[in-house]
Amino acid sequence: MRVESEAELVEAVRGARAPLRVVGGGTRGEVGAGERLEVAISGVRLYEPGALTLIAGAGTPLSEIEAVVAAEGQRLPFEPPRWGALLGLAGESTIGGVAAANVSGPRRVQAGACRDSLIGLRFVDGAGIAVQAGGRVMKNVTGYDLVKLLAGSRGRLGVLSEVAFKLLPAAPAQATVRAEVPLSEAGRVLAAALASPFDVSGAGWLPGQGAVLRLEGLEGSVGYRAGRLAALLAPWGARIEREGSVAIWRDLAEVRPFHGRAGDIWRFSVKPSEAAAIAARLDGEVVLDWGGGLIWALLPEGTDARAQAAPYTGHATCLRGRAPRAEPEAPAVAALSRALQARFDPRGILDPERAG
Amino acid sequence: MDMPVPAARVLARKQEIVARLRAVLPSDSVIDDPAETRAYECDALSAWRCAPLAVVLPRTTAEVAAVLRICTEEGVPVVPRGAGTSLAGGAMPTADSVVLGLARMTRVLEVDFENRFIRVEAGRTNLSVTAAIEGEGWFYAPDPSSQLACAIAGNIAMNSGGAHCLKYGVTTNNLLGVTFVTGAGEVVELGGPFCDAPGLDLLGVVCGSEGQLGVVTEAVLRILPKPEGARPVLIGFAANEIAGACVADIIRAGILPVAIEFMDRPCIEATEAFCAAGYPDCEALLIVECEGSPGEIAEQLGLIREIALRHDPVEFREARDAEEARRIWLGRKSAFGAMGQKGDYICLDGTIPVSALPEVLRGIAALGRDFGLEVANVFHAGDGNMHPLILYDANTPGQQERAEALGAEILKLCVAAGGCLTGEHGVGIEKRDLMGVQFTAADLEAQMRVKDVFDPPWLLNPAKVFPLAASAGRRAGGASRGAAPDPEVFGPR
Numbered sequence: 001m002r003v004e005s006e007a008e009l010v011e012a013v014r015g016a017r018a019p020l021r022v023v024g025g026g027t028r029g030e031v032g033a034g035e036r037l038e039v040a041i042s043g044v045r046l047y048e049p050g051a052l053t054l055i056a057g058a059g060t061p062l063s064e065i066e067a068v069v070a071a072e073g074q075r076l077p078f079e080p081p082r083w084g085a086l087l088g089l090a091g092e093s094t095i096g097g098v099a100a101a102n103v104s105g106p107r108r109v110q111a112g113a114c115r116d117s118l119i120g121l122r123f124v125d126g127a128g129i130a131v132q133a134g135g136r137v138m139k140n141v142t143g144y145d146l147v148k149l150l151a152g153s154r155g156r157l158g159v160l161s162e163v164a165f166k167l168l169p170a171a172p173a174q175a176t177v178r179a180e181v182p183l184s185e186a187g188r189v190l191a192a193a194l195a196s197p198f199d200v201s202g203a204g205w206l207p208g209q210g211a212v213l214r215l216e217g218l219e220g221s222v223g224y225r226a227g228r229l230a231a232l233l234a235p236w237g238a239r240i241e242r243e244g245s246v247a248i249w250r251d252l253a254e255v256r257p258f259h260g261r262a263g264d265i266w267r268f269s270v271k272p273s274e275a276a277a278i279a280a281r282l283d284g285e286v287v288l289d290w291g292g293g294l295i296w297a298l299l300p301e302g303t304d305a306r307a308q309a310a311p312y313t314g315h316a317t318c319l320r321g322r323a324p325r326a327e328p329e330a331p332a333v334a335a336l337s338r339a340l341q342a343r344f345d346p347r348g349i350l351d352p353e354r355a356g
Numbered sequence: 357m358d359m360p361v362p363a364a365r366v367l368a369r370k371q372e373i374v375a376r377l378r379a380v381l382p383s384d385s386v387i388d389d390p391a392e393t394r395a396y397e398c399d400a401l402s403a404w405r406c407a408p409l410a411v412v413l414p415r416t417t418a419e420v421a422a423v424l425r426i427c428t429e430e431g432v433p434v435v436p437r438g439a440g441t442s443l444a445g446g447a448m449p450t451a452d453s454v455v456l457g458l459a460r461m462t463r464v465l466e467v468d469f470e471n472r473f474i475r476v477e478a479g480r481t482n483l484s485v486t487a488a489i490e491g492e493g494w495f496y497a498p499d500p501s502s503q504l505a506c507a508i509a510g511n512i513a514m515n516s517g518g519a520h521c522l523k524y525g526v527t528t529n530n531l532l533g534v535t536f537v538t539g540a541g542e543v544v545e546l547g548g549p550f551c552d553a554p555g556l557d558l559l560g561v562v563c564g565s566e567g568q569l570g571v572v573t574e575a576v577l578r579i580l581p582k583p584e585g586a587r588p589v590l591i592g593f594a595a596n597e598i599a600g601a602c603v604a605d606i607i608r609a610g611i612l613p614v615a616i617e618f619m620d621r622p623c624i625e626a627t628e629a630f631c632a633a634g635y636p637d638c639e640a641l642l643i644v645e646c647e648g649s650p651g652e653i654a655e656q657l658g659l660i661r662e663i664a665l666r667h668d669p670v671e672f673r674e675a676r677d678a679e680e681a682r683r684i685w686l687g688r689k690s691a692f693g694a695m696g697q698k699g700d701y702i703c704l705d706g707t708i709p710v711s712a713l714p715e716v717l718r719g720i721a722a723l724g725r726d727f728g729l730e731v732a733n734v735f736h737a738g739d740g741n742m743h744p745l746i747l748y749d750a751n752t753p754g755q756q757e758r759a760e761a762l763g764a765e766i767l768k769l770c771v772a773a774g775g776c777l778t779g780e781h782g783v784g785i786e787k788r789d790l791m792g793v794q795f796t797a798a799d800l801e802a803q804m805r806v807k808d809v810f811d812p813p814w815l816l817n818p819a820k821v822f823p824l825a826a827s828a829g830r831r832a833g834g835a836s837r838g839a840a841p842d843p844e845v846f847g848p849r
Contacts, residue, residue, distance in 0.1 A: 050604035051710040051740070073610055102552060113552060115560060116529045131802045132795065137707040139526060139741045139779035141515045141564050142787075142794055143821060144803040148528065148560020152552065169610035191470045197493075197581045199648075218611075218659075221652040269551045273470045291472075293551050314550035326554045332544045336809060337556045343805040 002038040004059075006122065006130055006161040012037060013159065014128030019349050022155040024059060024097025027084040029319050030154065034349075039096055041161050044068055046136070052167045053119070053136050058096025058160040065095050075170040077117045079105030081253035086265065087320055096160040102152030105253040106202035106214065109194065109290050115151035117166045123150055123158035126345025131158065138166045149340070156351050157344040171201075171216035175226040176245040179236040180210035183286065187276045189213075189236050190291045196232055198225040204252045205288035211236070212248050255287055258298045264321030266305045268295040270314035278309045357404050357445075357785055360819050360831060362452035366409065366432050373430050374410050377454070380422040385460075387411040396437065396455045400502075401445040401786055403756060408435065408449035415460045417535055417543055417573040424571065425541030427454055433815050434539070436567035438510025439481065441502040443703055444784030446514060446566050450819060456571060458509045464488050465574065473532055473549045474579050478509035478572045482516075485577065494579045497524035500780065501692065512572050515564030517780035522738035523614040523647075524580070526780065528563040535574035536562060539811040549576055561806055566782050567817040569810035583647040586614065588684045589657055592638035592670035596620060599640035600713035602667045603737045606644065607710065611659055616738035617643040617688050620717065623695070623732040623745070624687070630694030633687035636671040642737065643688055691734045692745075700750045702763050703743055706770030707779030710740045719769045720744055727762040729755075741779035742770065768793050783821045791823055800826055 001020075003009040013020070019034035041057035044065065048054075049072040056065055062080060069075055080098045084091060099121065104113040111117070120134030133146035150157060179189050186205040193200050193213045202214030213233075215225045230238045241248065251257070258265060268278060275292035284299035293314075299305055305323065306316050315327035329337065341351060366373070374388045387393055388410040398405040409432070414420045427434045433453040440447050440457075449455050458479030466475040467489060474496070476485055482503040485496040499518035500506055506516070512534065517526040524530070533547030546559040553559065562569050593599040603616055619627070621639050628635055635641060646656040657674060664672055675681035687694075695701050708716050717733060724731040724746075735743040744766050748759035767777050767787065771794050777787045791800060804822060807814065807830075814831045 048709060048711050050608050052607060053709065072608070102557070104552075108551065112525060112529050115557060116525060125802065129798050129802075132799050133802070135774075135776050135794075137709060137740050137775050137779070139517050139521065139707045139736070139739045140776045141517075141526075141780055141782050142776040142778050143783065143791060143800070144806055145515065145528065145561055145564045146802060146806070148557045148563070149806070151560070152557050156556070169607070169612060172610065194472060195469060195581050197584050199583075218652070218655050220655045221648060224649060224651055271471050271549050273468075290551060313548065315554045317554065329555050330545065332542055333546065333555065333558065336538075336544070336558060339809040340556060340806065343809055344802070 001035065002040050004040050004042070006041060006124065009039065009041065009124050009159060009161050010128050010130055013124050013126065016349050019351065022159050022350070024094035024100065025061070026091035027082065027089050027093045028097060028101045028103065029083070029087045029089065037159070039094070039159060039161070045162065049074060052138070053164065054167055055136060055162060055164040056095050058094065058099070058163055060095045062093040062095055062098060069167055070170065073170050074167045076165060077107065077111035077168040078114045079107040079253060080114065081105040083254070085259050086255050095163055099151055099163045100153065100155050100160055106204060106249055106289055109203050110199065110201040111168065115148055118147055118151050118163060119166050120164035121147055121150055121160055122162040123160050125158040126347055126350045130161070134164065136164045156341055158350070173219040173222040174214060174216045174245050175222050176241040176248050177213045177215070177226055177229045177233060177238050178210060178241050179233050179238040181236050183279055184276050185236065186211050186288055187273060187292045189233060191272065192232065193229060194291045196229060198229045202249055202252070203291040206248070206252060207257055207285060207287065209248065212252070214245065214249055252287065252289055255296050257285065257287055258296065261298055262301070263298045264301055264303055264305070264323070265319045266297040266299060266321070267317045267319060268297065268309060268312065268314060269293060270295065270312045274312055278312050281309055283308060358824055359406065359450055360824065362450055363431070366430070366452040369430065370409055373432060376426050376430070377410065377412055377423060380426065381412060381414060381419055385413045385415065385419070396440070396449060396457070399440040399442040399445060399447040401443055401448065401784065403750070404445055404448055404785060406449050406451055408453045408455045409451065411455040411457060413457045413460050417537065420456065420571055420573050421537045421541040421543055423454070423456055424537055424539055428540055428813065428815060431813065431815065433818050435817055436509070436513065436571045438479065438507030438513065439505050441506040442510060442514065442782065442784055444778065444782045444786040446510070446782050446784035446820060448785055458507060458573070461573060468549065469494065471549050472579055473576050475574060475576045476508060478512065478575050479507050482506050482508060482511055489579055490582070493582050495582050496577055496579055497530055498527045508575050508577070509572055512563050512575060513565065513567045514780070514782035517741065519615045519617060519736060522616065522736070523612055528560060530578045531559065531563055531575060532578055533576035534559060534562060534572045536570045536572050538570045539813065539816050547576065566784065566821050568807055568821060569816065584649045585653065586645055586647045587653045587657070587675050588643050588645040588681055589660060589675065590635070590641060590643055590671070590673040590684045591664045592636035592641045593667065594639055594670055596640045596717045597714035598667050599642055602642065602664055603713065604710055605663045606660055607738065609659060609663055611656055613644045613646050613656070613738065615643070615645040616736070618733070618735050618737035619688065619691065620733040622730060623691055623734045626694040626698055626732060627687040627691050630697055631686055631690040633683055633690070635687050638670040643684055688734065695732060695745045695747065699747050701748070702746045702759050704746070704763050704766055705741060705743055705779045705781045706767045706775055706777055707739070707741045708770050708773045708775035710737065712773040712775070713737065713740070716742070716769060716773050720766055723762060723765050723769070727758055729759055729762055740775065764790055785820055788821060789823050804830060
């Protein structure tokens with residue numbers, strides 16, 4: 001099934017007699033049984049550059065959104081990453097898929113997650129009722145924040161039909177400060193940079209590159225901060241990269257070191273200071289993002305990565321592999337989540353993983 | 357203001373309920389003397405008052421849980437209270453309620469600069485969070501104007517903002533985790549010092565739920581290294597429209613100041629009379645603040661100057677030193693005090709798309725004339741968060757009602773312009789009955805379902821947020837009047 005309007009989506013959900021597998025661009029490695037429901041509600045509904053806001057149909061391709069806002073010198077703050085090539089999936093990411101999965105790129109350390117820029121949305125719940133949450137202004141505490149509840153819900157409470165985002169001006173200049181340190185030293189370098197006043201907008205570690213720190217903004221400011229940060233990190237041999245900067249952050253956002261490689265793909269979201277020890281326990285390659293708060297790991301097929309990495313403060317997600325996708329929640333939290341699902345999806349048609 | 361009729365069975369059992377609370381709390385933590393509970397009869401929306409049945413001031417999460425278990429068993433409404441600074445009546449009690457105040461839970465539990473977070477008890481005041489870390493060069497970003505007094509618990513309940521959220525976001529964007537007690541008295545950990553907890557974002561919906569889903573007792577907050585410096589400019593304009601256009605141009609130019617504050621003529625005149633900050637005689641002014649090193653600030657202010665000069669400003673004043681910066685902020689920071697000296701006022705906080713600023717300001721002025729009341733505007737222009745201050749005289753019969761009616765019309769105007777009823781204060785009792793202006797019945801039903809799950813008997817802060825008529829069935833019969841409850845959550849304990 002393919003729906004091109006919210007009215008069609010309402011009909012499709014109301015008419016469903018079996019679990020649905022909701023799909024945007026199919027690039028996030030979602031699994032499960034159920035009838036495929038492709039949300040193709042597409043098009044930018046409203047774009048006000050002077051108010052830094054954009055509203056679009058949930059099925060609008062991410063690339064279309066990025067082109068529209070880039071033409072006005074703006075961008076999505078959270079740097080939505082593409083994982084298609086990483087996971088070997090061919091689709092084109094949609095903006096609704098990005099919101100439903102709450103995926104955020106390297107700029108998360110500075111600009112927050114996808115959910116922090118998502119200021120409003122419309123969804124159709126499991127009973128086929130269309131609901132508006134949030135709005136189109138960036139400060140809004142009117143009623144409960146259902147926007148956050150739906151962001152990252154992966155369609156379990158409702159199917160997104162429209163999303164509204166806060167935008168930011170695109171930075172005219174960027175530079176990367178790079179220190180070729182081993183993984184074991186990375187945490188200290190990243191923490192030192194993130195504790196500085198230099199407004200770091202990316203902090204990661206890549207094999208073959210070492211620790212990388214991004215600075216963005218007006219030309220003069222970037223030059224100044226890159227110089228100060230490189231001086232701060234001089235004990236680790238830090239250097240300023242100008243030409244290669246854009247490519248470094250694309251490599252990190254898309255996790256290019258793992259492209260075309262066999263094995264299971266995992267993400268660990270942890271307390272950054274634990275990253276080096278966790279990485280040392282993992283039997284595979286790693287890439288760090290979010291100052292060490294995000295560990296990407298490429299592990300031999302079938303690895304019980306949660307057991308191997310333990311102990312850690314946070315959670316692990318299996319993006320490709322046979323292990324359960326999400327970390328089990330604490331019983332009290334899981335009970336609340338299940339009760340919410342029962343309320344928003346009384347027929348249980350929006351959770352193909354559970355149904356299957 | 358309509359409030360539900362207090363439950364007679366609760367009022368009749370006051371002695372037994374207080375005795376049960378005394379059995380689980382130290383004696384100084386339970387207040388039921390009517391002379392003492394009066395201190396809790398209102399918050400900063402002081403036009404509306406009602407003394408509660410009793411007040412409890414627990415010192416630990418376990419004590420909070422014990423109180424909630426007793427109140428649930430007794431069917432007693434609970435009104436969570438941070439520091440009582442809500443402008444929306446978010447902490448106003450009902451006569452049959454127990455006020456659960458967090459004023460004694462103020463400790464810093466953990467400071468972790470390496471992982472950039474602080475863990476505090478939720479009764480701690482906003483400003484004292486920064487005070488605990490600023491010596492090492494760090495700060496907590498959300499900065500509501502009441503930050504000296506307001507508590508983190510209330511900030512989380514209302515998802516509070518502040519003057520600097522254009523760059524740093526509001527509470528929800530700086531909150532990593534909470535320890536949270538459900539209405540049934542179950543202690544739940546949501547989030548923590550890591551990113552994006554698995555499953556549904558329960559932390560995201562608890563933040564901003566106005567104390568209706570549970571009581572937050574501890575919070576893990578993101579902390580940030582302080583910028584090297586900050587410096588404001590003051591720009592005066594001949595008309596509100598021109599100031600509004602200048603705001604849009606600054607944003608479109610790709611500059612992101614940490615704050616863009618707007619004041620109109622009535623507000624400028626009131627603050628000049630109050631504190632003589634030396635503001636120019638003009639229709640509207642902007643205070644724009646930029647952060648960074650001296651060189652970076654100069655780079656940004658240079659661009660802002662270029663943009664502002666295209667709008668023929670009456671004045672462009674750059675702060676050259678700390679004293680000049682202080683004087684630029686003086687009037688803005690004194691604005692509420694200045695208005696308070698002129699009389700009573702209601703402060704609204706509807707938010708609008710920045711592009712609609714001139715049109716909405718004209719609409720507010722026209723409505724003020726229609727109602728025969730003066731309205732002054734001072735607000736966060738970068739994010740469209742208005743703060744119309746409606747002046748009235750509480751001692752003139754009928755004036756308060758007229759001011760409230762004008763407030764409702766102004767908020768409807770904000771919604772019609774594409775905005776919302778409240779940008780940072782919350783709904784509370786104040787805007788409860790206007791929710792239908794912004795949301796459909798289906799939208800409100802979806803929100804109320806969340807409360808059904810977290811607080812099935814609808815005992816937590818029950819008469820707030822939703823129009824009384826919309827929540828009547830649930831308040832009378834608990835969530836069971838809605839859909840079938842999940843036995844796992846709602847089963848016997």
